[in-house]
Amino acid sequence: xxxFLKKTGTRIAxxxxxxxxxxxxxxxxxxxLGKIAKEFHPGSAFLTGLVMSLPSxxxxxGALAAGYVVDRFGDRFVLMTGAFITILGDIGAIAxxxxxxxxxxxxxxxxxxxxxxxxxxxxxxxxxxxxQRTMALTLxxxxxxxxxxxxxxxxxxxxxMGTWRAVFVNHGTATALFxxxxxxxxxxxxxxxxxxARFTGLGAVLGxxxxxxxxxxxxxxxxxxxxxxxxxxxxxxGRYGVNVFAVQRLNVVAMTCSAVGGLLVGRLLNRGIPAWxxxxxxxxxxxxxxxxxxxxxxxxxxxxxxxxxxxxxxGMVVGMWALVPxxxxxxxxxxxxxGLVTQMTLIGVLLGAPLMAMATSKTGAMPMHLxxxxxxxxxxxxGIPVWLRGVAAHNPAAASAPAPAKQEEHEVVGSx
Numbered sequence: 078x079x080x081f082l083k084k085t086g087t088r089i090a091x092x093x094x095x096x097x098x099x100x101x102x103x104x105x106x107x108x109x110l111g112k113i114a115k116e117f118h119p120g121s122a123f124l125t126g127l128v129m130s131l132p133s134x135x136x137x138x139g140a141l142a143a144g145y146v147v148d149r150f151g152d153r154f155v156l157m158t159g160a161f162i163t164i165l166g167d168i169g170a171i172a173x174x175x176x177x178x179x180x181x182x183x184x185x186x187x188x189x190x191x192x193x194x195x196x197x198x199x200x201x202x203x204x205x206x207x208x209q210r211t212m213a214l215t216l217x218x219x220x221x222x223x224x225x226x227x228x229x230x231x232x233x234x235x236x237x238m239g240t241w242r243a244v245f246v247n248h249g250t251a252t253a254l255f256x257x258x259x260x261x262x263x264x265x266x267x268x269x270x271x272x273x274a275r276f277t278g279l280g281a282v283l284g285x286x287x288x289x290x291x292x293x294x295x296x297x298x299x300x301x302x303x304x305x306x307x308x309x310x311x312x313x314x315g316r317y318g319v320n321v322f323a324v325q326r327l328n329v330v331a332m333t334c335s336a337v338g339g340l341l342v343g344r345l346l347n348r349g350i351p352a353w354x355x356x357x358x359x360x361x362x363x364x365x366x367x368x369x370x371x372x373x374x375x376x377x378x379x380x381x382x383x384x385x386x387x388x389x390x391x392g393m394v395v396g397m398w399a400l401v402p403x404x405x406x407x408x409x410x411x412x413x414x415x416g417l418v419t420q421m422t423l424i425g426v427l428l429g430a431p432l433m434a435m436a437t438s439k440t441g442a443m444p445m446h447l448x449x450x451x452x453x454x455x456x457x458x459x460g461i462p463v464w465l466r467g468v469a470a471h472n473p474a475a476a477s478a479p480a481p482a483k484q485e486e487h488e489v490v491g492s493x
Contacts, residue, residue: 082262088204089213091255091262092197095160096217098252099193100224102132102163102186105248107228109241116241117176124176128183135187136194136423143195144416145279151266152200152412159192160256167249171242198415202402204264208347211399215343218398219336229329282413287404287463292421294397294460297452299425302391304433305367306331309384317377327381331388338392343399352400353464357457359393362386364453371446394456403466
């Protein structure tokens, strides 16, 4: 059993599932917001929405700091600490007697989320090399869409348990299980750098343009993806007279398409397809898809199919997370690099829903497809320099990575 847990594939799987569970800190109450509002009677819809979005706000504000903490204490320690804090947040939500206490618990869960998110992506890069690293990082990039698929699929379980608090029970239990597995499986980091070296590494990240470019490109893509998903139900209901909840159920398929698109990018990058070709293809196709959805009367079914095309190609751009090592000034600064890129990406997640809602409103100053085109051009402008960047020539992190000559040797090194 111990040897199985220490296999690289097992470690990748456990790390990935902890990343999904961390991202679910945001999405876990998505199906229960109505019940939460019914129990606590918040004064505005904004407060109800804050129950879901508050952990994302913590990531926006704290991911870079979390990256520094990862470089300071090690990815495994920070990941496990973050997972433990999310469990405490779940316990607080389960016991919350008021909306204010529930929001406090969600804030605590957000702290755990940001630590676990940055810890998992940094550890994923450390325990893999070469083509395996590319696939592992594109796998990690699917954590956000997958984190929204699970709550919709598990909604019936919470209904059977008879309370909205059940989603936090289920999430906390699953996180605790994989935290135990992680303790026995995930390898400890090498000896931490000296304080002066850590600050030098953080300064190098802040002074490098590459993490900013990738982060801004990811933010533009995240804005488009989360924005469309958030307004799709009301938009198609108003245009074609369909049931809003029927559209929202199909969002599970849309998010699955996004995850598949991200994984496909990993495969194609490993087959030698240039990143700029994949990124440009994704942007052109999803821009055209939304133009047709918004500008043509293709009916409900046609709109749904094109939505899946849109989310699939957005997922391809999400898969550019595999390029994070290209943007790190050195292997010792991967935590800070991952934190900065994560922080900027989550800004797009936060802005997506409100901006797209304004674009689809009757008083909207900018049509939905125009907003999408502007953000796609921003995605291209920020992303293309990173997509065109060579791996070894400009990337100390990749160039100095150990060669995966022998699987046994990699396992021994990773187990230290």
